Amino acid sequence: MNNPREETKYVPQPATNLIPERELGKQLILEAHNLGIDFGGLTAVEGFDLSVSPTEIIGLIGPNGAGKTTVFNLLSKVYQPTRGTILMNGRDTMGMSTAQMNRAGVARTFQNIRLFNNLTVEDNIKLGLHNHIKYGMLSGILRLPNYWKQEKEAKERVTELLSIFSMTHMAPFRAGALPYGAQRRLEIIRALATGPKVLLLDEPAAGMNPSETSELMENIVKVRDTFQIAVVLIEHDMNLVMGICEGICVLNFGKIIAKGTPSEIQNNPVVIEAYLGRQKEDGQNAES
Amino acid sequence: MRKLQKSTRESIFTYAIVIVAFLATQGLMLSGNISSALTGQLVPICAYVVMAVSLNLTVGVLGELSLGHASFMSVGAFSGVTACISLANVIPSDPIRLVVGMVIGAICAGAAGFLIGIPVLRLNGDYLAIVTLAFGEIIKNLITCLSVGVDSRGLHFSFLTSSSMLNLEEGGTVIINGPMGIAGIPKLSTFTAGFILVVVTLFIVMNLVKSRAGRAIMALRDNRIAAESVGIPVTKYKLMAFVTSAALAGAAGALYAMNFSTIVATKFNFSTSILILVYVVLGGLGNIWGTVIAATVLTILPEMLRGFNDYRMLLYAIVLIIVMLATNNSRLKLIPAWLKKTLGSKTGKESISNE
Amino acid sequence: MSFLSHLISGISLGSIYAIIALGYTMVYGIAKMLNFAHGDVIMVGAYACFFMVSRYEIPAVVGVLSAVVICTLLGIIIERLAYKPLRSATSLAVLITAIGISYFLQNAAQLLWTSNPKVFNSLMGDGSVKLFDGRLSISVTAIVTIVVCVIIMLALTWFTGRTKMGKAMRACSEDKGAAQLMGINVNFTISMTFAIGSALAAIAGVLLCSAYPILTPTTGSMPGIKAFTAAVFGGIGSIPGALLGGVLLGIIEIFGKAYISTQLSDAIVFVVLIVVLLVKPTGLLGKQVQEKV
Numbered sequence: 001m002n003n004p005r006e007e008t009k010y011v012p013q014p015a016t017n018l019i020p021e022r023e024l025g026k027q028l029i030l031e032a033h034n035l036g037i038d039f040g041g042l043t044a045v046e047g048f049d050l051s052v053s054p055t056e057i058i059g060l061i062g063p064n065g066a067g068k069t070t071v072f073n074l075l076s077k078v079y080q081p082t083r084g085t086i087l088m089n090g091r092d093t094m095g096m097s098t099a100q101m102n103r104a105g106v107a108r109t110f111q112n113i114r115l116f117n118n119l120t121v122e123d124n125i126k127l128g129l130h131n132h133i134k135y136g137m138l139s140g141i142l143r144l145p146n147y148w149k150q151e152k153e154a155k156e157r158v159t160e161l162l163s164i165f166s167m168t169h170m171a172p173f174r175a176g177a178l179p180y181g182a183q184r185r186l187e188i189i190r191a192l193a194t195g196p197k198v199l200l201l202d203e204p205a206a207g208m209n210p211s212e213t214s215e216l217m218e219n220i221v222k223v224r225d226t227f228q229i230a231v232v233l234i235e236h237d238m239n240l241v242m243g244i245c246e247g248i249c250v251l252n253f254g255k256i257i258a259k260g261t262p263s264e265i266q267n268n269p270v271v272i273e274a275y276l277g278r279q280k281e282d283g284q285n286a287e288s
Numbered sequence: 289m290r291k292l293q294k295s296t297r298e299s300i301f302t303y304a305i306v307i308v309a310f311l312a313t314q315g316l317m318l319s320g321n322i323s324s325a326l327t328g329q330l331v332p333i334c335a336y337v338v339m340a341v342s343l344n345l346t347v348g349v350l351g352e353l354s355l356g357h358a359s360f361m362s363v364g365a366f367s368g369v370t371a372c373i374s375l376a377n378v379i380p381s382d383p384i385r386l387v388v389g390m391v392i393g394a395i396c397a398g399a400a401g402f403l404i405g406i407p408v409l410r411l412n413g414d415y416l417a418i419v420t421l422a423f424g425e426i427i428k429n430l431i432t433c434l435s436v437g438v439d440s441r442g443l444h445f446s447f448l449t450s451s452s453m454l455n456l457e458e459g460g461t462v463i464i465n466g467p468m469g470i471a472g473i474p475k476l477s478t479f480t481a482g483f484i485l486v487v488v489t490l491f492i493v494m495n496l497v498k499s500r501a502g503r504a505i506m507a508l509r510d511n512r513i514a515a516e517s518v519g520i521p522v523t524k525y526k527l528m529a530f531v532t533s534a535a536l537a538g539a540a541g542a543l544y545a546m547n548f549s550t551i552v553a554t555k556f557n558f559s560t561s562i563l564i565l566v567y568v569v570l571g572g573l574g575n576i577w578g579t580v581i582a583a584t585v586l587t588i589l590p591e592m593l594r595g596f597n598d599y600r601m602l603l604y605a606i607v608l609i610i611v612m613l614a615t616n617n618s619r620l621k622l623i624p625a626w627l628k629k630t631l632g633s634k635t636g637k638e639s640i641s642n643e
Numbered sequence: 644m645s646f647l648s649h650l651i652s653g654i655s656l657g658s659i660y661a662i663i664a665l666g667y668t669m670v671y672g673i674a675k676m677l678n679f680a681h682g683d684v685i686m687v688g689a690y691a692c693f694f695m696v697s698r699y700e701i702p703a704v705v706g707v708l709s710a711v712v713i714c715t716l717l718g719i720i721i722e723r724l725a726y727k728p729l730r731s732a733t734s735l736a737v738l739i740t741a742i743g744i745s746y747f748l749q750n751a752a753q754l755l756w757t758s759n760p761k762v763f764n765s766l767m768g769d770g771s772v773k774l775f776d777g778r779l780s781i782s783v784t785a786i787v788t789i790v791v792c793v794i795i796m797l798a799l800t801w802f803t804g805r806t807k808m809g810k811a812m813r814a815c816s817e818d819k820g821a822a823q824l825m826g827i828n829v830n831f832t833i834s835m836t837f838a839i840g841s842a843l844a845a846i847a848g849v850l851l852c853s854a855y856p857i858l859t860p861t862t863g864s865m866p867g868i869k870a871f872t873a874a875v876f877g878g879i880g881s882i883p884g885a886l887l888g889g890v891l892l893g894i895i896e897i898f899g900k901a902y903i904s905t906q907l908s909d910a911i912v913f914v915v916l917i918v919v920l921l922v923k924p925t926g927l928l929g930k931q932v933q934e935k936v
Contacts, residue, residue, distance in 0.1 A: 076517060102519035114514035116507045126500075127507045131519045133500050137528060140499025141492055147499065194518050353735065407921050414677065415920055418875045421868070422913035429910035448904060467906075558868060562679075562742055569739045598754055605746035609725055612740040616732035 028090070029054045029230050030106070030198045035074055035084035044070045045254045048084070050232075052198060057224055057231045059245035061238075061265075063274065067254040068234045069111055072200050075232075076108045077101040089197070103131055107196035109187040111203050111234075117176030121167070121186055124175045125158045128193025132157075161189050164226070165219060181212055185219075192223065199223070201233040205240050213237055217244050242266065250274070299494045302577040306490065309584070310483045317479075325591055333587045334482025335361075335544035338489045340567035340583040341576055342536035345493055347565065348574035349502065350529040351509030352409070353417040356424025357564050360397040360534040361541035362556035366431055368393030368542025369470050369551070370463050374438040376474070386476040386546060390485065390539040397538020398531050400427070405530040409523060424561055431553035436464040469552035470545070477547040485543055486580075489536050494576055496532065505529045506574075570611060647779055649901045650894065655785035655854065657893020658792030662847040663870030664877070664885035665799065666840030672816040672880035673836045676734060679741040680721060681844060682867015683748035688714045688845030689852040689862060690756060693763050703766040710845040718841025722834050730830075745864075752860035760859045763852035784853045791850065795843065796886050803882065812836055816880065869896075869912065876916050878929025887927055892916075 028051050035048040045067040052058055060068050073079045075086060077098045086093045088104045096104065107128075116124050126133070133154050135146045162168045165185040170178060175186060184204060191199055204220070205213045217240050224231050235241050241248060242262045250258040250265060252274045258265060265271055313330065316322040343357045368389035379385045404423045411419055435446045435453070439460025446453045450466060464470055496502045504525045507515040516522060545551045567586055571579030589607070593600035663685060670678045691713045695706035725744055729737050771782045803809035814822040815832045823829050851866055852858050869892060877888025892912055899911035919927060 078513060078517075097521075098513070098516035099519045099521050102517060108517055110514065110517075114511045114517075116510035116514065118510050119503070119506055123503055123506075127503055127515070127520065128518050130500065130504060135500060137496070137499070137501045140501055141495045143495060150500075190518060347735075353738075407917065411920060411924055414671075414879070415875065415924060415926075417677075418872065419917055419920055422872065422916050425868075426910045426913045429907055433904075433906050448906065566739055566742065569735055573735070602747065602750040602754060605743050605750055608743035609740055609747065612736055612743060613725070613728055616729050616736040616740075 027054065028052065029088070030075070030232075031087040031090075032071075032075065033085050033087070035071070035081050035086065037070060037074060037079055037082045043254060045074065045251075046083075047255060048074075048251075049256065050249060052230045052232060054197070054230055055224060055228055056247060057220065057233070057245050059241040059248040059262075060232060060234045060251065061236070061241055061248060062251035062257075066251040068251055069202055070254075071251070072108060072202055072232075072234065075101075075200060076106055102194055102196070105195075105197035106200065107191035107194045107198070108200035109184070109191055109202055109204065111206070113180075113183050113187055115175040115183055115187060115190070117174070119175060120171065121162070121173055121175055121178065122155070122158050122171040124186060124190050125161055125193050126154050128161075128190040129154050129157060130194075132193075132195060157193070161193055164192075164223065165189060180207055184208070185216075188219075188223070192227065196229060198230045198232065201231060201235075203234055203236065205235055205237045210239075213240055216240070220244055295498055298577065299490075299498075302490060302494065302580065303487070305577055306483070306486055306580060310479075313479070325594070326588070329587060329591060330479040331477045331482045331547040332544060333584055334479070334486050335540045335547075336564065336567065336587050337486050337580050337583045338540035338543070339537055339564045340571065340579045341486075341489050341493055342533045342540070343564050344568045344571070344574065344576065344579045345496075345529055345533040345536075347568050348572070348579075349497055349509065350505050350526060350533075352526070352530075353414070353420075353565075354530075354533075355417050355421035355558070355561050355565070356427075357420075357533075357537055358556040358558075358560035359424040359427035360401060360537035361544065361560070362427060362431060362553060363400045364390075364393030364397040364538025364541030365545035365551055365556070366434075366464060366470065366541075366553070367396035368538070369473050369545045370436055370438075370443070372474060372476060372542075372546065373461070373463050373470075374443060382474075382476050383481070386481055386543075389476070389546065390542040393542030394535040394539040397541065398535030400538075401531045401534025402527065405527045405534075409526040409530060421558065421561075424558060428553050428557055431464075432467050434464055435462065435466050437462045467552070469550060469555075471550045473546055473549050473551065475546060475549065477543050482543055485539060489539075490576065490580075492532070492536065497576075501525065501528055566608065570608075645901070648781070649897050651781055651785055653894035653897035654890055655788045655893070656897060657873075657890035658788045659847055659850050659854065659889075660866065660870045660873045660892050661792055661886045661889025662795060662843050662850070663866060664874040664889045665795070665882065666843050666847075667871050667874040668877075668879055668881065668885040669812075669836050669840050671874070673812055674726070674737075674833055676726070676737045677741065677871070678840075679738065679867070679871075680744035680748060681840065682863035682865075682870070683745050683752075684714050684717060684721075684841050684844040684863070685848040685851065685867065686752060686858075686860060686863035687717060687748060688848030689763065689858055690752065690761075691845070692766075692849045693761055693852070693858055696766065697761075697764060707766065707846070707849050710849060711842045714841040714845035714848075715838045718837040718844070719834055722837040726837075727830065727833075749860050749864070756860065758860055760857045763856040763858045765853040765856065766849065784850075788850045788854065791846065792886075795846070796882070799839075799882055808832070808835060872912070872916050875926055876919055878926030880930075881926070881928045884926060884928035 030050070030052040032048055032050040036046045037044050048071055050058070060071060062068050070079070074081045077093070077096055077100070088101070088106065093101060093104060116127060119127070133150050135144070135150045138144070139147045158171065159168055162171060165188070167182060167185060167189070170182060175183065178186060188201065188204065201220070205216055208216060220231060220233070221244055223229070233245070245262060248260060248262055248265045249256060250271050257274055258268045258271045260268065313322070317327065339357065339361060343354065346352055346354045346357070371392040372385050372389040375385060375388060379388060404420075408416055408419050408423065433448045435449065437444045437454040437456045437460055439457040441457065444454045444456060454462065456462070497506070504515065504520045505528065507520055508522060508525055512522065541556070567583040568579055570586065571582030590600055590604055593603050596603055663681065666681050667678060670676065670681070688710045692706045692710040695701045695709055696703055701709070721744055725740050726737060729740060765784050771780045772786065773780050803813055811822065811827045811832045812835070814825065814827055815829055819829050822832075848863070852862070870889065873888035873892040874885050875888070876892060877884030877886070895915050896908050896912050899908035903911060923929070
């Protein structure tokens with residue numbers, strides 16, 4: 001659904017680090033070079049390059065089956081890439097597991113929400129904080145003072161994090177019992193709790209209505225500003241992508257077909273043909 | 289709003305059940321209102337409760353099906369009894385020797401759990417289950433082939449040969465005698481010792497579940513990929529759950545063995561593993577007090593059915609099937625929602641509007 | 644020569660495992676459940692045949708056929724009464740129910756036929772074929788077992804590949820929802836799978852007791868577990884996998900007994916299983932399914 005009035009509300013911050021012409025000499029947080037993966041002889045992603053600077057919001061778009069989620073799976077090491085390198089903070093991440101990648105600063109959400117459904121909202125977020133809560137198995141069993149102190153701090157942090165999305169009242173409920181929108185938000189909070197430097201959001205607005213989507217847009221920008229982190233998001237809602245992303249990367253058939261600012265992408269004939277459709281002559285926003 | 293730490297209420301309730309049951313049984317024993325057959329069952333009940341609670345850590349909390357839990361009991365039983373017999377002169381006090389036996393049983397079983405866990409936990413689902421079954425059979429087989437003796441120079445081991453090959457000195461004793469197992473076990477186990485082990489087990493398992501490590505273990509159960517994505521090391525926590533579970537089973541094994549004068553390795557076979565699994569499933573996956581009750585009731589049940597003579601095991605089977613059908617059939621809404629939820633049914637989608 | 648003779652008895656034992664493993668594998672493939680009562684259906688089949696032939700002196704062929712009929716009916720009844728109501732329950736609940744059925748069958752058998760072992764006379768007689776100037780002797784039972792196994796495999800491959808029912812089974816094992824939308828009666832198909840598995844169990848029971856003639860109410864449990872292992876070994880859900888797993892398991896067991904240690908032969912079988920699963924986590928011929936993220 002198109003809602004042009006909403007767009008004016010989100011004036012994107014000046015694009016500091018446009019892809020591909022970014023300012024030289026600026027530290028990059030996440031870099032992917034020539035990334036590729038094959039599944040049983042079938043190439044799913046090939047020659048994928050991406051540079052993310054510390055507080056940038058980047059959109060990853062493309063038709064269904066273009067390999068967007070596969071790119072996320074590579075960046076978070078759910079799949080090990082067949083080719084190419086991923087640098088995190090300038091350091092090679094070869095051989096790292098998903099968990100190690102998270103500790104290095106990559107957190108993500110999933111297209112089909114993956115919460116710990118039988119645990120409470122609070123425990124879900126405490127799991128996000130897992131590597132920031134420091135006490136051993138023995139302190140946990142024997143309930144040593146450290147246990148009480150750390151758990152209390154964790155609980156405070158949980159409340160703090162929940163308040164970002166105004167969900168504090170939901171803390172004691174089972175995550176699986178939350179409504180859909182709240183589950184999506186909880187997943188983002190859980191990812192944030194891990195203290196990432198890069199947040200990967202896989203279709204955060206899927207299944208949301210326009211007002212929820214615009215709230216989400218606001219929240220993503222707020223999260224970026226508060227936590228000073230980079231956000232890479234996959235999204236089909238062009239309103240959202242064009243509204244908040246500073247750089248956009250378009251994938252088709254596992255390859256990058258275009259990169260640039262939202263306005264560049266909107267005017268790129270290759271992209272329009274592959275993805276946005278030939279509706280430019282209507283003078284409409286490409287997304288309709 | 290169902291606030292105040294539901295889990296805290298649950299653990300208080302669990303401890304209360306166990307303590308009340310212990311005191312009631314003690315009272316009945318003092319007043320002589322308990323049959324001798326049941327008195328003989330008291331230590332095994334405690335051992336089975338510990339077995340079931342520890343298996344619930346693997347199956348209910350970690351979410352991996354283990355079909356070889358009895359093998360850890362076996363390792364604990366044989367190592368614990370060996371320790372108790374060989375330390376007879378060093379530690380004269382029976383209760384201390386029993387504690388040492390249980391600790392050694394727990395350590396050996398935990399070590400076995402660690403060794404088995406490293407390969408096993410790389411697998412998933414039914415494949416993991418079949419490998420635990422395989423390890424259970426292997427351990428049973430290995431212990432059947434093992435002979436151990438003790439003399440003044442220490443312990444002697446021999447494998448696949450008869451106990452006469454142990455080269456024992458004059459005055460040395462054979463402890464484990466190959467397929468014949470161990471005979472002449474000192475009866476060190478008491479109901480009180482069993483009760484204490486149950487309480488310790490409950491303390492360890494329930495506190496572990498409600499700590500950072502326990503949350504991580506449950507996260508692996510609910511969604512492994514999501515758990516990895518928030519930085520939880522899979523192998524570490526899977527192993528932690530598996531080894532803790534094995535160690536507690538080892539302590540239970542030592543307790544169990546020292547209640548009888550003889551034990552053989554074939555006692556701890558696949559059927560025993562399955563029996564314990566039945567307690568866990570009927571008690572409710574992840575539900576500790578349910579497991580305690582299920583293990584107690586189902587251990588006593590065959591005794592209670594003794595009046596039916598030959599038919600008792602048949603009745604046991606029928607009861608088991610009917611309970612499973614009644615608690616899991618979506619058409620027969622026989623049971624309250626809480627039982628359904630504890631059994632891990634997917635239908636627990638209650639809305640949160642009741643806040 | 645002793646090597647050849649061990650090999651043949653290994654293949655023969657393995658053929659029995661393979662026939663039992665088929666029952667496990669087909670049921671697992673379609674209902675995603677470990678049917679622990681399968682081993683006890685074997686035992687019932689063996690008893691049925693024993694009473695028909697030894698007690699009532701019915702011709703062997705009729706005896707085997709009636710054992711097959713009895714087991715088929717038993718399989719369908721078990722499925723209807725115990726497993727069908729649990730279609731939507733957790734797999735663990737179904738597993739425990741299957742264990743309950745297993746206890747039930749064993750104890751019912753004990754009540755009906757007592758736990759005294761029955762001596763089962765091989766239906767194939769105790770003749771043997773002598774080769775290489777009598778240095779190699781192969782029992783007729785072993786030959787018949789292997790031949791029967793090959794026939795069953797060929798028939799099943801044809802059945803699942805060519806017939807409408809077989810295709811329905813494969814469809815159900817792949818995706819029950821989609822199969823239902825294509826007009827396949829999923830419940831009927833699952834019942835049929837149980838029926839076929841149980842019929843095979845009856846044949847396996849007769850063959851097993853022809854080779855190892857002692858029959859007790861627990862006769863089926865250990866071969867049941869081993870055949871289940873064989874099914875996993877070959878890749879559970881795969882019919883050629885069951886054959887391969889069964890035969891390999893039989894050979895390993897016999898060789899282990901002959902060359903290493905009788906006491907350790909079971910342990911050796913299970914060690915090989917573990918090694919195979921660590922190298923190929925879904926068995927020798929199993930499909931590798933990656934979880935979709």
